[in-house]
Amino acid sequence: MASSIDDLKTEIKKALPGLDMVIAWAAGPDPLSHTPLFITEEADVERIEWDPRCSQNLAGYLPGLRGKKVGIVVKGCDARSLVELLQEKLIDREDVTIFGLHCTGAVDARAARKALGSLRGGLESVSVNGGTASFSMSGEPRTLPLAEVLQKKCFTCTGADAEVCDHFIGEHGEPPRVTETPATTLEELEAMSMEERLHFWEDQMSRCIRCYACRSACPLCVCQDHCAAQSREPHWVDQTDHPREKLMFQAIHALHTAGRCTECGECERACPMGLPIMTLKQALNRSIQDLFDYRAGTDPDQAPPLFEFREEEKNIKEREW
Amino acid sequence: MSVNEGKELRIIGFLCNWCSYAGADTAGVGRFAQPTDLRIVRLPCTGRINPLFIVRAFMNGADGVLVSGCHPRDCHYSEGNFYARRRLEVLKALLPVIGVDPGRFEYTWVSASEGQRWRSVVTSFTEQVHALGPMPGFKSGTSLDMCLCHMDQTQAL
Secondary structure, eight states: OHHHHHHHHHHHHHHGGGOSEEEEEEOOSOTTSOEEEEEOSGGGGGGBOOSTTOOSOGGGGTGGGTTSOEEEEEOHHHHHHHHHHHHTTSSOGGGEEEEEEBOOOOBOHHHHHHHHOOOTTOEEEEEEETTEEEEEESSOOEEEEHHHHBOHHHHTOSOSBOSSOSEEESOOOOOOOOOSOOOOHHHHHHTSOHHHHHHHHHHHHTTOOOOOHHHHHOTTOOOGGGOGGGOSSSOOSOSOOOHHHHHHHHHHHHHHTTTTOOOOOHHHHHOTTOOOTHHHHHHHHHHHHHHHOOOTTSOTTOOOGGGOOOSSOSSOOOOOO | OOTTTTOOOOEEEEEETTTHHHHHHHHHHTTOOOOSOEEEEEESOGGGOOHHHHHHHHHTTOSEEEEEEOOTTOOTTSSHHHHHHHHHHHHHHHHHHTTOOGGGEEEEEOOTTOHHHHHHHHHHHHHHHHHHOSOOOOOOOSSHHHHHHHHHHHHHO
16 A cells, blocks of 8 residues: 555646645544545645545545536545446536545444554554554554454455546555454344344434434435425424434435445444444345346446336336235 | 224325225225225325335334335326336335334235225235234333333323
């Protein structure tokens, strides 16, 4: 990664004169996750960081910057979000310059903090080699298994390289090899009865503080002031502090991103309570793959499955009464 | 006198104005005996249905939801039920994950002339929901709102 960061800076410097802005990552207040950096001058380029701590998906900023010439740095999963935005014509291909990278996995700041304990000595660098992640701290370098420190989405990564891009920087490569992963929430739910599942969500949602960080972080939530969660007519969600209303909002989010969600994991990453809310979207995606043989964010020219229909649906088995 | 007198469940039916609502009417005019658990909501088309109608119905205490519209290719608006079919099929994946038994939700097509078929659909769906029993509710929690909701529920019984 060290060599690719220099190539990245060079490419961005080259492209910057023709662009209004380039979005990348820089070191921020949290030693375990880098913050977005909005580059408008060449001097800013030196602040760019590129390592497993660049966990935020930057594609979510693009719809709000429509009409400007924007450069953006993307990992494999971020590129899929970007393709989905192109598919829905929420951004214009000719206005976006994409700097694609190969990702070795993104650190889950919450899990890594738990695994590492105190970071008072500072954290100089993080890297992923083979099946482990190395954290170089001034006191003592630490090596941890990937299953303990990477984001859950990286365990099932379907492509670590940005497939659609203008400039690919560095080497192409394979997704991180994560072994001994814990069971996913979806697998845990499958082992439960229906009533247990309802109570599982009830317990989870009673912790939700309704900050809507999941919605703000989601690159596909583009309704801004017109979100169904705030509409008075119809009144989808009321103000009651009850898990029912919070679960209702998650159902809204899941159904509004059905056939569009690329499982970039931003909703879970942004959730201050660490709720497993991507599970609902994963369940829908799995079904959409079976029904329509479709995966979001893979082909810029495809229409999302709920935007169209077939008169004869190949995989829908309707019930005979 | 219905079979389930005194132990009815709440079943919501979202019916298309052009076929199933008329089909239900045909069943009524033909005096076909059918269970009375179903409460019908008339809609202009199944394409009007937002899958969230069904989710919200379950959140608000429905024990079963039935959606019924025109047969494919018979839609009054030519393509409403094609879109509906995709949406409702995707919804079927969400319900079991949030703890709603998939047997509590069905969609089907009944035309205006199929009064007999409407009766058999309603009868078998009602039996299916009764076999599952009432929808399990949320437990009473510790927040004020949850306590109040729980008190409202227990008083309603």
